[in-house]
Amino acid sequence: MAHGTAPHAAPAHGTAAAQEEGQQHPIRLYLVVWGWLFVLSTLSYLVDFFHLQGLLRWSLILLFMMLKAGLIVAVFMHMAWERLALGYAILLPPLAVLVFVAIMVFESEHTLLTRLQFFSQGAN
Amino acid sequence: MEGLVQTHGAKAMERPGGWRGFVADWASDQRAFKNVSWGKAMMWIFLLSDTFIFGCFLLSYMTVRMSTTDAWPNPSEVFALEIAGTHMPLILIAIMTFVLITSSGTMAMAVNCGYRKDRVRTATLLIVTAILGATFVGMQAFEWSKLISEGVRPWGNPWGAAQFGSSFFMITGFHGTHVTIGVIFLLIVARKVWRGDYDTGRPGFFTSRRGRYEIVEITGLYWHFVDLVWVFIFALFYLW
Numbered sequence: 001m002a003h004g005t006a007p008h009a010a011p012a013h014g015t016a017a018a019q020e021e022g023q024q025h026p027i028r029l030y031l032v033v034w035g036w037l038f039v040l041s042t043l044s045y046l047v048d049f050f051h052l053q054g055l056l057r058w059s060l061i062l063l064f065m066m067l068k069a070g071l072i073v074a075v076f077m078h079m080a081w082e083r084l085a086l087g088y089a090i091l092l093p094p095l096a097v098l099v100f101v102a103i104m105v106f107e108s109e110h111t112l113l114t115r116l117q118f119f120s121q122g123a124n
Numbered sequence: 125m126e127g128l129v130q131t132h133g134a135k136a137m138e139r140p141g142g143w144r145g146f147v148a149d150w151a152s153d154q155r156a157f158k159n160v161s162w163g164k165a166m167m168w169i170f171l172l173s174d175t176f177i178f179g180c181f182l183l184s185y186m187t188v189r190m191s192t193t194d195a196w197p198n199p200s201e202v203f204a205l206e207i208a209g210t211h212m213p214l215i216l217i218a219i220m221t222f223v224l225i226t227s228s229g230t231m232a233m234a235v236n237c238g239y240r241k242d243r244v245r246t247a248t249l250l251i252v253t254a255i256l257g258a259t260f261v262g263m264q265a266f267e268w269s270k271l272i273s274e275g276v277r278p279w280g281n282p283w284g285a286a287q288f289g290s291s292f293f294m295i296t297g298f299h300g301t302h303v304t305i306g307v308i309f310l311l312i313v314a315r316k317v318w319r320g321d322y323d324t325g326r327p328g329f330f331t332s333r334r335g336r337y338e339i340v341e342i343t344g345l346y347w348h349f350v351d352l353v354w355v356f357i358f359a360l361f362y363l364w
Contacts, residue, residue, distance in 0.1 A: 023341060024239055034229035041225060041358075045218045048200050048363055058364070065359035069352055076232050076348045078341075086157050090168050097179040104183055108190035115193050 023078045033075045040064045040071075167342045171349045174302075178353050181295050182360055188287035197283035199362050203267070217362050220263050221354065224303075227256035228351040231344045238340035243317060246340060250314035253347065257307040264300045268293075295357055302350050306343075313343050 044064040047057055074080040079087055140148050157165045189196055200213045207215065234249035271292070275282050278290040316322065316335060325334040 023235070025236070027233065027236055030229065030232040030236065034225070034232075037225045037228070038222065041218070041221050044359065044363060045214065045221075048214050061359045061363045065355055068355045072228065072348055072352050072355065076228055076351075077345055082160065083158060086160055086165070086168065089156070090172050093172060094175050094179065097176065097183065100179070100183055101186065104187045105190065108187045111187075111191035112193065115191065119193060 023081060025075075025078075025081075029075065033071050036071060037068055040068050044068075161338060163338065163342050164345070167345050171345065174349065174353075178295075178298070178356070181298060182356060185291040185295060185361065188291060189285070192285040192287055194285040196285050197281060197288045199364075202271070202283065203362065214362060216263060216267055217358065220260055220267075221358055223256050223260050223263070224351050224354050227253045227260070228348055230256065231347045235341045235344045238317065238322075238337040241323065241337065243320060243323070246337075247314045247318040250310050250317065250340070250343075254307045254310040254314065257303050257310065257347075257350075261300055261303050261307070264296060264303075268296075291361070295361060299350070299353055299357060302353070306347050306350050309343055309346065313339060 041064075044061060047060050047064075052060065073091075079091070139145055160168075203215075203217050204211060204213045205215050206212075230249050230253045234246050234253060237245040237249060276289045276292070278293050280286045281289050316326075316328075317337075317340065319326070321328075322335050322337050322339065327333060328335055
């Protein structure tokens with residue numbers, strides 16, 4: 001048992017030291033991420049500039065959005081180096097918003113349908 | 125059970141029961157986020173709640189846009205500008221995006237310099253970040269006044285669905301407020317760093333607690349979040 005705890009103690013010490021120094025990462029990494037954010041923003045602007053339409057437009061917009069969001073959260077906000085307990089506590093709950101999105105898609109389709117029905121009756 | 129208490133150290137005392145126990149259990153000694161200070165954990169939890177606020181704004185925007193029978197105004201044209209005689213679609217929003225991303229970059233650098241206790245560089249980078257943030261808010265003010273002068277109101281606009289105006293003012297207004305608050309916080313922290321508060325352990329004027337350079341990182345979390353929200357607004361409101 002004592003043997004089992006020994007390897008655990010070492011990383012615990014390591015993280016305690018890391019806490020004192022805070023999140024230290026090479027400046028180069030930040031510059032690379034910064035560059036990528038510029039590239040991704042330019043690409044998403046070009047989606048609009050070249051008037052891409054339909055499914056291609058929407059999928060590209062969402063792809064660039066998620067990549068940018070991922071880079072900001074993981075590197076700039078240091079989530080990639082935090083313990084999983086914090087990561088899951090913060091990143092899982094927003095998924096509930098997606099359930100809400102699904103509910104509201106049904107709701108707004110229903111609203112649109114009733115509006116179309118009502119307005120077409122009013123025209124007669 | 126007893127063994128579990130024993131492993132927590134020599135001062136394994138008996139836990140109080142009843143309401144005292146309830147308060148004691150929630151108040152101390154129970155720590156989920158092992159190597160994260162309370163300040164950082166609380167900022168993350170605040171940002172989570174803010175995520176839901178902006179999530180609901182974007183969600184209601186989706187709902188009104190999907191359910192309206194009128195055509196939605198084309199953001200690409202609404203936010204276009206004439207620059208040197210050329211018609212540039214969405215150019216102002218693109219510039220605002222780049223300004224905010226740049227400010228996120230300088231913020232990340234400030235955090236890095238802060239942990240190296242490089243006082244002057246940290247303060248300078250924080251001020252640069254604040255200036256970029258203020259520039260963003262300025263451009264947003266320009267955008268708002270342009271749209272208002274063109275007749276966009278929360279209850280209607282010349283180009284189509286009335287819900288466009290209400291969504292626009294609500295979402296960008298709330299985001300702009302966040303940026304403004306962020307700029308104020310950046311300036312406060314920059315002043316403290318400049319004065320060396322985090323080196324000398326000078327108590328804060330509001331909390332009377334000693335600050336550490338971690339404050340720079342926590343302020344940075346808020347600032348990056350503001351940038352993060354803009355990523356979603358840019359994609360879902362302006363580009364969609």
